[in-house]
Amino acid sequence: MSTTFLAAVCVVGIIGLILGCLIAFTAKKFDVEADPKVEKVRELLPGANCGGCGFAGCADLADAIVNRGISPSRCTVISAAALKNLSAFLGVEAEEKEKMTAVVFCGGSLSRAARKAQYNGIMDCRSANVAGGGGKACAYGCIGYGCCARACPFGAIEMRDGLAVVHPEVCRGCGKCVTVCPRNLIRLVPASVKIHVYCSSADKPAARRKVCSAACISCGKCIRADGQGRVEKQENGTVRINCENPPDISLAETAGCPTGALQTEETHRAIQPISPKETQK
């Protein structure tokens, strides 16, 4: 019995030894220099492989961070703590990165926006955009067929009454929706800014009012009410909050916006009656 046992141990042991030597030999001979730093960085990245950074997944970004000096803050979904860890590992100064969130710059829900046609086609914004632009009359507003909601990997966009609304607590600012919107309505803004002018129409103000009751008519009331240049009129006629120096959300009340285009993120999301004048009537 003991002989059998001994023989088995010896045979398996010897075979193992020979093969081990063979592996050691090949490993030495065909060695590839792997960068342990890249591996480590990849571990520290979130591993969502969302592609929000513009690279093909986390591994690619890790390689770019280590070998091409790309800033780790290029990752759009990394949490602040993880970014700190990563920066500490790389030995670079941790960049203060503000959390960004997507904002749909349109307030034209179905009940507010005028219709121009019965759209009978593919229920997808980008498809509708190549076929006359869907049913709503406004040529700049949300088409409302939910392209962005389907593109969002985190389910942060919801279609409410034919308008895309973002839930900022779910949104991680990856920017997928920004690229799919055929009307370029979605922008990434600092999540701390909670008040916006929800209209992107570059029509003449009168024409905007005709197609949407929630359109910004560029009356300038909010600009005057603020008085500190924190609300700005842009070249194409749209009005925008200065995101670097935003006004207080109380401006939504005090400015007395005649159409309610200037509103807080919360009211935009709630799709509530927003025009104070209209509700008074």
Added chain:
Amino acid sequence: MSLPPHVARFTGGIHPMDGKGLSNGITARTAPLLEKYLVPLHQNIGAPPKLTVTKGELVKKGQRIAEPGGFVSVPLHAPTSGTVGNLTEVPGVAGNTLQAVEIISDGKDEWGSGLDPIVPWQEADRKVLKQRVADGGIIGMGGAAFPAHVKLSPPPEKTIDTLIVNGAECEPYLTADHRLMLERTEAVLEGAAIAARILDVDRIFIGIEENKPDAIAAMKKAADAYGIQIVPLPVRYPQGAEKQLIFAVTGRAVATGGLPMDVGCVVQNAGTCAAIRDAVVEGHPLIERYTSVTGTPVVHPGTWIFRIGTPVKEALKLAGGVREQPAKLILGGPMMGFAQSSMDVTVTKNTSGILLLTGRETGRYLSSPCIRCGRCVSVCPMRLLPGPISVMVECENYALAEHNFVMDCMECGACTFVCPAKRPLVQHFRRAKAEINAIRRARKKH
């Protein structure tokens, strides 16, 4: 002269109800002068023309009011004499908004184009003739709106040996080219001869579908004097598509991604030829065109000669209005034309038809998944696989769609016409083409 051509059959194609009987027997009438015309600036493919007149300026009929914005662009001319009004906006054919200039008529309708007739054109320099085509503001009048002088300027490395005039008019309902070929036979032939002189070719064919026997007969009678051959074509949509027409007339097939000039052909629409003749022989730029106003709801369907910039509303008024509520207004033909969301659109240089359809004729369908019957494959004139490609687009796999030659789709709509599952195939392809073009542009930028 070369041998008489054989007529080759392209694969696929459909026979939709043609509806031409509504208007093909009615002589074209000249629309009366309106008080106001709204001339959209950007009617052509390529760069938009730049306005050269200001508000309040007096213009003569045919006077240049905008200059070309580049080589692939054309000038614009006043449709009548009068005053320049406001710069406004009109809805464009494809659902966009176009800048348009108002021309308020003074009622005198005085010519003043500043273009002298080039006679005899047979002795004129080719460059002069080509310049005249460019100055005449002539674009492809069949619908593509591509500047005619660009088509007549093939790069020197391409040898062009054939000019084909497209008189197929395969779109249902439309009769504009039909009436034009009947009533202005000589103009079409002479224009074709001028275009051939610019291109320096002596093989000229005019392809006409056999459902226009009177036009074929009239053309045949007059064509010999110009050395032009008339080619009667079998009736099949899309016989008038550029590549199908070339194949039918010459037997040459354009390779994927290629242009007609790759097989030595240039195709011009019959209306374009007549416009070329007017610009050269009369010195009249393109300010009016033959347009069908038709459809069952129209009281008096027919073909009119409209000035460019005539509002569609006025055009419908001329046709006696409607006898029942139409459900759809289409500019162009029912297959490739554009449904409109507004009556404020205007007749442009490429408006071949104004078509009204009733609710019965249009219908709203719910599309369902592909049942793989293969009808779309058998009718596709470009020999594509419309059904499978549409599924690829639905799954947003544009690389695969491109690999399956979606870029060769000319959006003729034959597949959508026959699809028993009522799938919006052409819309899928338009989207794929838009996305692939965007990807290509982005790639070029990097």
Added chain:
Amino acid sequence: MPSNEWLLITVGAILVNNVVLSRILGICPFLGVSKKLETALGMSGAVTFVLTISSFVTALLYKLLLSAEITICGTTVNLSFTKFLVFIVVIASLVQIIEILLRKFSPSLYRALGIYLPLITTNCAVLGAAELNAGANNGLGRGILESTVFGFATGLGFGLALLLFACLRERLELSMIPRPFRGTAIALVTAGILAMAFMGFGLLVK
């Protein structure tokens, strides 16, 4: 050995007793790397290579060492009970060597195969082929050359199943699948139907 025996081994291993679809071995890479035809091609190549070499080495060891009666110090011992131990050590080492070589000569394939490359070690198809070789002829084992051919044919059978399945899955990408069935669920259903189709080959050999 008659020539039709070779044919029997080959056809049997590829079609009739396909390692994936009839013996249900090697399901892990079958499901894991069948999403794209390209990686499936690389995987089937790697597995075929490992199977051939490992079949040869294990058959050699089994025939000469393990199944032989060895007399040590007057006692006759039969070491065939250690075959699994030896086989797995051999296979693991081979996979390691292939991994090192792939990393050196084809980094893109190395990256595409990812975790599934070291997992060839635990690919039961490889161990299964070795065991089938050893267990043939009532435990006497196949000849060394026959074993190698069997291993190679098993690899081809694995590759055939994997490539067919990868093609199917590429088509599945373009299908409208009910939500609960998306992903692995529909893949498994498809694999089942494919296995049923392969049952038809059972009638090839009496």
